[in-house]
Amino acid sequence: MTPETYAVILVYSTSYALRAEKLLHRAAIECKLVPVPRHLSSNCGVCVRIARSDRELAQQALESAGLEIEGVHDI
Amino acid sequence: MIYFDNAATSWPKPPGVVEAMVHFMEQVGANPGRAAHRRAVESGRIVYEAREAVCELFHAPDPLRVVWSKNVTEALNLALRGLLRVGDHVVTSSLEHNSVMRPLRALQRSGIEVTVVPCSPQSVLNPADVEQAIRPHTKLVALNHASNVVGTLLPVAEVGAICREHDVLLLVDTAQTGGAYPIDAQADQIDLLGFTGHKSLGGPMGTGGLIVGERVDERQMEPLERGGTGSHSEYEVQPDFLPDVYESGTLNAVGLAGLRAGVRWVLSQSVDRIRAHEVALTQRLIDGLRSLPSVIVYGTLHADLQIATVSFNVVGMEPSEVGLCLDDEYGILCRVGLHCAPAAHKAIGTFPDGTVRFGLNGFNTMDEVETALAAVEELARDIQ
Numbered sequence: 143m144t145p146e147t148y149a150v151i152l153v154y155s156t157s158y159a160l161r162a163e164k165l166l167h168r169a170a171i172e173c174k175l176v177p178v179p180r181h182l183s184s185n186c187g188v189c190v191r192i193a194r195s196d197r198e199l200a201q202q203a204l205e206s207a208g209l210e211i212e213g214v215h216d217i
Numbered sequence: 218m219i220y221f222d223n224a225a226t227s228w229p230k231p232p233g234v235v236e237a238m239v240h241f242m243e244q245v246g247a248n249p250g251r252a253a254h255r256r257a258v259e260s261g262r263i264v265y266e267a268r269e270a271v272c273e274l275f276h277a278p279d280p281l282r283v284v285w286s287k288n289v290t291e292a293l294n295l296a297l298r299g300l301l302r303v304g305d306h307v308v309t310s311s312l313e314h315n316s317v318m319r320p321l322r323a324l325q326r327s328g329i330e331v332t333v334v335p336c337s338p339q340s341v342l343n344p345a346d347v348e349q350a351i352r353p354h355t356k357l358v359a360l361n362h363a364s365n366v367v368g369t370l371l372p373v374a375e376v377g378a379i380c381r382e383h384d385v386l387l388l389v390d391t392a393q394t395g396g397a398y399p400i401d402a403q404a405d406q407i408d409l410l411g412f413t414g415h416k417s418l419g420g421p422m423g424t425g426g427l428i429v430g431e432r433v434d435e436r437q438m439e440p441l442e443r444g445g446t447g448s449h450s451e452y453e454v455q456p457d458f459l460p461d462v463y464e465s466g467t468l469n470a471v472g473l474a475g476l477r478a479g480v481r482w483v484l485s486q487s488v489d490r491i492r493a494h495e496v497a498l499t500q501r502l503i504d505g506l507r508s509l510p511s512v513i514v515y516g517t518l519h520a521d522l523q524i525a526t527v528s529f530n531v532v533g534m535e536p537s538e539v540g541l542c543l544d545d546e547y548g549i550l551c552r553v554g555l556h557c558a559p560a561a562h563k564a565i566g567t568f569p570d571g572t573v574r575f576g577l578n579g580f581n582t583m584d585e586v587e588t589a590l591a592a593v594e595e596l597a598r599d600i601q
Contacts, residue, residue: 154448154449154456154458154461155250155446155447155448155449155456155458155461156249156250156258156261156265156447156448157250157261157264157265157268157280157281157460157461158281159261160258160261160262160265161265161280161281175253175258176253177252177253178253183451187250187251187253187447187448187450188253188257188258188261210458
């Protein structure tokens, strides 16, 4: 992955991010927990970085597990 | 040395627990949920996986509804003080530990109605008596899963069904049963499950928590404390989502690393297997003590109806004398006196002197039980 192909999933807290990470791994979607980009939120925690091309699949995986997310943004 | 004080805290800890804590201190060390660097994420992952392990143990569906606390007392205080408002009614039993009774007595002074349902002199609680105590404004039933004094199991599943029928929430204190007796938060219909980490879950002191069921609205349960959570940092008001709303300040991550290892070990052994071993030890202990003419054993006297905690007295000796003698002469470590549950002692007729309490767990052996029985026989004979 090159940086211009990323998207980030914003979640409420680190616990949510860790749950998201596990759910995505289970769905074979590559991801990494990274600091929340300042221009998206001043949250001091983490968000889940994925490939832009996985946006839809990732959202489906999280939604079907009932994990609430704050938003998804291309970065 | 024989350690029979597991009802207070378990010892030894399962293999891997100390190692997990040392690993955390040496190799991880970062604050969970306060940064996004690799160590902070690893620390957060350990804490999250401890939530998952606890969910698996108690058959709870959602790791994000596990709230950490420093012990079960804090968890029970959160449920009681967080939920109950002036004019509410709460039902509890006479077998409660002071971790429930003292917060309730304080709440009673501030306008909350409390009904304590008595148990029988054999320490048995009749679920029908609980149902009878429920009134239109009853919000909560708070129940000990097993008495820390006599070990008797309380009818949690029956009360769970009654609570659903009357639209009342059920809070269960699993301090004595978690990891030692099968618990299914969903099947038993437990809305709030308080647990301690340092007893049969195999973790260190300073760990515990509350599992908040789906019927509990976190916006209706006030946190005990507010502060930094690592989330919603742009706001000066507490976040309203689980688990952050109840987890202000840095968590005991090193303790939770130990707890994760402890619960995983319990799961690997299976609670059913641990329980079967404890039942065998407990029945032999009860039968052996009962066969001694100057020993009184309290409770139901049936291992199937209790956990591996047995209370007794030697006629003619104070519990404190028995405890000192067992420690000094035989190297048997137990607890004597009142066990933080005055109403339970009143129910079984041992207030204010208390009892000698042998708190066993899965690490104890039949040989230890036989050695202890021989010791009690000898000291009871000496007194005659």
